[in-house]
Amino acid sequence: MREKTEQGVASTSRRDFLKLGGVAAATATVGAAAGAGFVLGRDPDANVGWGRTEAGKDMYFNREPFRVDVAPTMEVVSEPVRPEWSDFLFHRTRALGKEMGNGWVPTKDWRDIPNEQVREYYSRHPERWDDMYQSFEEKAKHDQNIERHRDRFALAWAYSAAYLKGNSSNFPPKPKGHPDEVDFQWVKREPQAFKSPKHASELIKKMAFKFGMSIVGITKLDPSFVFKNTMRGMPDWDESIPKHWKNVIIFGTPMNWDPMYASIGYSTSYDGYFRAKNASGLMAAFLGELGYAARPQWPGSDYEIVVPPLAIQAGMGEAARNGILLTPELGPNIRLAAVITDLDMEPDKPIDTKVKHFCEECKICADSCPSGSISKADKPDAVVRGYRKFDFNQDSCWTMWRQGPTETAMGCRVCIAVCPYTRKNNWIHALVKETDPRDPTGLTRKTLLAMQHNFFYYPEAEAYHGDWNGGRFAGYHQPPEWLRSEDYLQVKKTWDYDGNWEGF
Amino acid sequence: MFPQSTILDPLFWMAFGALQVLVFAGANQWAKQFKLGMNWWKWTLAGTWWASIILTIAGAFTLLGENEGLAGWYFLGFVGTGLVIAGAVLLRVLIALKPKH
Numbered sequence: 124m125r126e127k128t129e130q131g132v133a134s135t136s137r138r139d140f141l142k143l144g145g146v147a148a149a150t151a152t153v154g155a156a157a158g159a160g161f162v163l164g165r166d167p168d169a170n171v172g173w174g175r176t177e178a179g180k181d182m183y184f185n186r187e188p189f190r191v192d193v194a195p196t197m198e199v200v201s202e203p204v205r206p207e208w209s210d211f212l213f214h215r216t217r218a219l220g221k222e223m224g225n226g227w228v229p230t231k232d233w234r235d236i237p238n239e240q241v242r243e244y245y246s247r248h249p250e251r252w253d254d255m256y257q258s259f260e261e262k263a264k265h266d267q268n269i270e271r272h273r274d275r276f277a278l279a280w281a282y283s284a285a286y287l288k289g290n291s292s293n294f295p296p297k298p299k300g301h302p303d304e305v306d307f308q309w310v311k312r313e314p315q316a317f318k319s320p321k322h323a324s325e326l327i328k329k330m331a332f333k334f335g336m337s338i339v340g341i342t343k344l345d346p347s348f349v350f351k352n353t354m355r356g357m358p359d360w361d362e363s364i365p366k367h368w369k370n371v372i373i374f375g376t377p378m379n380w381d382p383m384y385a386s387i388g389y390s391t392s393y394d395g396y397f398r399a400k401n402a403s404g405l406m407a408a409f410l411g412e413l414g415y416a417a418r419p420q421w422p423g424s425d426y427e428i429v430v431p432p433l434a435i436q437a438g439m440g441e442a443a444r445n446g447i448l449l450t451p452e453l454g455p456n457i458r459l460a461a462v463i464t465d466l467d468m469e470p471d472k473p474i475d476t477k478v479k480h481f482c483e484e485c486k487i488c489a490d491s492c493p494s495g496s497i498s499k500a501d502k503p504d505a506v507v508r509g510y511r512k513f514d515f516n517q518d519s520c521w522t523m524w525r526q527g528p529t530e531t532a533m534g535c536r537v538c539i540a541v542c543p544y545t546r547k548n549n550w551i552h553a554l555v556k557e558t559d560p561r562d563p564t565g566l567t568r569k570t571l572l573a574m575q576h577n578f579f580y581y582p583e584a585e586a587y588h589g590d591w592n593g594g595r596f597a598g599y600h601q602p603p604e605w606l607r608s609e610d611y612l613q614v615k616k617t618w619d620y621d622g623n624w625e626g627f
Numbered sequence: 628m629f630p631q632s633t634i635l636d637p638l639f640w641m642a643f644g645a646l647q648v649l650v651f652a653g654a655n656q657w658a659k660q661f662k663l664g665m666n667w668w669k670w671t672l673a674g675t676w677w678a679s680i681i682l683t684i685a686g687a688f689t690l691l692g693e694n695e696g697l698a699g700w701y702f703l704g705f706v707g708t709g710l711v712i713a714g715a716v717l718l719r720v721l722i723a724l725k726p727k728h
Binding site: 152627 | 629630646647651652653654656660677688689691692693694695698
């Protein structure tokens with residue numbers, strides 16, 4: 124009897140323990156899920172391109188199921204035309220700056236431009252001279268107002284300036300002379316034969332990761348994307364392309380995530396430029412050691428080729444509405460460099476992850492663009508050198524750069540920060556990125572975009588401007604703690620932040 | 628989850644897994660007390676609901692952690708409310724389908 128009673132009590136006690144313990148465990152699970160989620164959201168290891176680079180795991184999206192023969196965002200509608208020297212914005216701005224340094228005073232008439240090549244561009248796009256002319260006025264206003272805000276942006280500007288100094292180093296050296304000689308100056312010995320072009324591709328990609336790059340692809344050099352009349356180190360050049368320019372290795376790295384989200388004032392591209400530039404030199408040297416010619420291409424303006432479309436051909440990503448490369452891992456937050464070489468490699472094929480449809484429906488970048496440079500059309504509405512794409516006004520984009528609250532009046536990046544693809548590598552975004560391109564119905568995309576449009580906070584486009592232009596220095600995110608001057612310097616905080624924050 | 632800790636991170640996830648054993652063991656006792664007659668598909672539905680609510684909470688707080696405050700709260704509010712309603716419906720179904728003795 125006594126034994127039976129004890130068994131009954133023990134049994135009841137165990138049941139009660141399990142019932143109450145279960146409730147307690149469920150409560151604890153809710154708290155743990157919230158805590159774990161928050162930490163995963165915060166985790167800097169989720170900043171793609173800053174954590175698992177050497178292993179190549181920043182390039183975590185498996186592109187193989189999405190390989191296609193022709194990139195859907197590079198639809199050819201007429202005979203492809205090679206870009207002119209003047210089609211590159213930085214060619215024009217540098218030439219104009221040089222002319223102004225020589226005493227030229229711009230007028231509102233593009234026909235007064237003394238530089239023949241720049242004049243040629245504005246003869247094709249006369250309406251864009253208004254934007255470029257305005258950029259001179261905006262820069263003057265910027266210079267009159269910017270020092271008043273140094274206290275607020277001191278750390279961000281110092282961060283950018285440090286990378287800018289690094290970016291002006293002489294490695295890799297600028298080419299001087301004919302490419303048939305310069306590109307072979309890297310070469311140390313007779314070419315060492317690879318087992319196969321496939322082996323060469325595999326090794327080169329691994330080396331790109333070792334050199335600090337996050338995404339890499341290889342493609343044959345498409346002459347459609349080689350600038351005419353452009354050859355660094357040669358005062359005159361025609362339309363010819365050196366015969367040893369066979370393949371292009373393209374790689375990229377992101378800009379640091381937190382400042383990029385807090386653009387414009389807290390962000391420039393210099394950190395991404397610095398790392399991509401150095402990697403191009405390292406890759407060129409590596410190829411030379413094995414006996415192959417190399418022609419590194421690096422940002423801001425040391426190019427003979429237009430890199431983004433070649434990156435698309437190499438399957439690194441697709442063309443986005445905002446006119447730049449959109450990768451599955453980094454969205455458009457990528458800064459590219461490249462090396463042209465005579466090494467035989469197996470090229471990659473382009474990918475189709477339905478970015479075409481995504482950009483057609485999204486329009487967040489166009490709505491957020493502080494200069495209105497991005498087309499809001501439902502379908503690609505321009506033909507650029509034979510390719511159909513969304514219209515993009517690089518001159519009005521530049522106008523925004525010149526009034527942006529960075530110390531050097533360079534860069535904007537709002538369209539990069541707000542892009543739904545520009546997200547950290549944590550579980551929730553990885554899940555979305557894997558699901559959407561595999562959903563043939565488009566339901567995932569529509570659901571996600573509905574959430575994106577209705578749940579997320581986007582400052583209005585004007586808010587990104589400096590206060591002297593009616594803005595309030597807004598960012599898509601508020602600046603990170605490590606760029607808040609008031610937390611480290613003896614400055615008095617006299618401003619409010621605008622942009623997303625953690626919501627507590 | 629413990630930020631950036633080599634040792635505490637895996638310990639956290641082991642403890643998290645152990646908690647789930649207790650959650651389902653407890654749920655089993657509650658189900659027996661209320662004579663719900665749980666079978667494989669009822670447990671599947673209940674488990675899916677539980678996983679969904681935990682993932683929703685984790686997802687909302689992931690958004691909060693990456694400074695998407697508004698999105699985090701909206702996500703929790705909209706999806707969470709839907710799941711609470713779905714949970715109530717599921718419970719009603721389980722009660723309605725109780726075996727009659």
